[in-house]
Each structure stands twice: as structure tokens, then as C-alpha cells.
Amino acid sequence: MRTRWLDDDEQAAWVRLAAVVELLPGVLETQLRRDADLTHFEYWVLAMLSEAPTRTLRMTALASRTSASLSRLSHVVTRLEGRGLLERFPCPEDRRATNARLTDAGWDVVVAAAPGHVETVRDYVVDALTARQVAQLTEIAGAILDRLDPDLAVIPQFRTS
Secondary structure, three states: OOOOOOOHHHHHHHHHHHHHHHHHHHHHHHHHHHHHOOOHHHHHHHHHHHOOHHHEEEHHHHHHHHOOOHHHHHHHHHHHHHOOOEEEEEOOOOOOOEEEEEOHHHHHHHHHHHHHHHHHHHHHOHHHOOHHHHHHHHHHHHHHHHHHOOOOOOOHHHOOO
16 A cells, blocks of 8 residues: 655645644643643543433443543542542443433532633633634534544534434
């Protein structure tokens, strides 16, 4: 198979995207640790539960929505459970499955953490773009997600596919 090398424009786009993918998580992590004593992944888990009906998801669904292995998710859920931010219980529809539910304390943590997180996202991403660029970013990220996540497991509520 012959390699299809990137042309100069493709290389410039790729290198910039790769730099964003490398740098942005650290910025988000720093703010959340400082202001909410959460890792970015812990916040993401709590946020996904906060947006679910009855603030509850099966662990497998939560793993899909957070792009995590069940093993990684289980470790994080154990930590969050120990802090009283969520609870696990057998799924009533399938006793072999386990559900995770955001507690009232977890809800309070998400509500308190969200403004600082949104301000950081706004400062480093949204406010750097024009309204047209935000629309383009939505379209571009959607096209990439269609390849990475064709089953719409991650953030299905925000996907247009």
C-alpha cells in the first residue's frame, strides 16, 4: 500500500489539531483540580450522569458516553462513590448489570464546578472563535466523530448524525 502523505495545508491542519488535543486537556484539568478538586474525567463522569434521565446510567452506557473502559470507569466511580458523589446499585431491569446514579451531593458538586469549567472552555476555545468558526468547528468535529464513533456512543444528545 502506498502512503498518501499530507500536503502542506493538511499537515498544518493536523499539527494544529494535534497540539490542541495535547494542550487543552491540561488546561481543563488544572482549572477543575484547582476549583473543584476533580479531575477532568471525574467531572465528565458526573456531568454525563447529571444529564441522564433520573441522573442514572448503566455502567456500560456511562463507559460509552465517557469513552472509558469499564475498568477505568470502575476505578473512578469507586473514588467518586467514596466521596458520596454517586452510588452504584443493581439495575432493576437486568440484575446482572450495575447502574450509577448521581447523588444530591454529586449534583451540588457539578452545579458548583460547571461555571468555572464553562468559563475555561469559553476563554480557551469559544471566545477564540467567531460565530461562523464555532459553527465550522461543530461541523468539523462532527465529521471526525462520525469516523471515530459511528455508533454514536459518545455524547449522543449532541450528535446530529
